[in-house]
Structures are given as structure tokens and as C-alpha cells.
Amino acid sequence: MEQYFAFIDQHLSDLLEDRVDDMLTISQIAQQLFIAPGHLTNTLTKETGHHPCYYYDLKIIEVANQLLLNTNLSGSEIARRLTFDPSNFVKFYKSITGITPAIFREKKALPPVLPIEQKKYTR
Numbered sequence: 001m002e003q004y005f006a007f008i009d010q011h012l013s014d015l016l017e018d019r020v021d022d023m024l025t026i027s028q029i030a031q032q033l034f035i036a037p038g039h040l041t042n043t044l045t046k047e048t049g050h051h052p053c054y055y056y057d058l059k060i061i062e063v064a065n066q067l068l069l070n071t072n073l074s075g076s077e078i079a080r081r082l083t084f085d086p087s088n089f090v091k092f093y094k095s096i097t098g099i100t101p102a103i104f105r106e107k108k109a110l111p112p113v114l115p116i117e118q119k120k121y122t123r
Helices: 002-016 026-032 037-048 052-070 075-081 086-097 101-107
Strands: none
Touching: 002 026, 002 052, 026 037, 026 052, 037 052, 052 075, 052 086, 052 101, 075 086, 075 101, 086 101
């Protein structure tokens, strides 16, 4: 579990620093960690009650929030840096937080994070 969390932190950092070009899938992350995707999913779900995507998506939101608060990058630029189409990013962000990135930036406050497992959004 610790390796997974450290990996997604590093991967998102690499993405923002242009050391990698694309967001990895859970299967690709598992491959990089030298484990089967099913083992990663089963282990995290058993230990935490949540699928690996849950933590990946929350980390993406955390990174986006930091960019929204600490940079002058537009929402579209942030979406592209995180390898999203801008309109899809707004939908993704709102499906998790309940507000748009623009509203988050305007209010400069953390929105309540809704349980992802209730959402119908898939990456």
C-alpha cells in the first residue's frame, strides 16, 4: 500500500514536471510496481475498503486544488497538465467535489469530498 501511495505521488509530480507525458492507468501502475493489477486492487480494497482509483482520483483533486490556489494557471491549463480534456476535467472534478474548479478557486476553500464510489464517473 505504501508503495502505491508513494508511486502515485511521484507519478503526479513527474507529470507536472514534464518528466512523463501521460497519466498512467491502475494496470500500468501495478506493472511498474511489479504486481498484478488484481493483486493491487484486492490488497487496497481489503486493507482500506476502497479501490485504487479512489485514492488516485483524490490525489488528482489534491494536486489540482494546489495548482488552483497557488498558480495563475487557467483551469484548462491545469486540466491539460493533468492530461485531461478541459471539459472532461470539469466533469471529473465536479463529480468528486460537488463544485467546479472555478468555484473552488473563487472561494479559496476546500469543498466537501463526496464518496467516489457513489459516482458514476469512470476514467
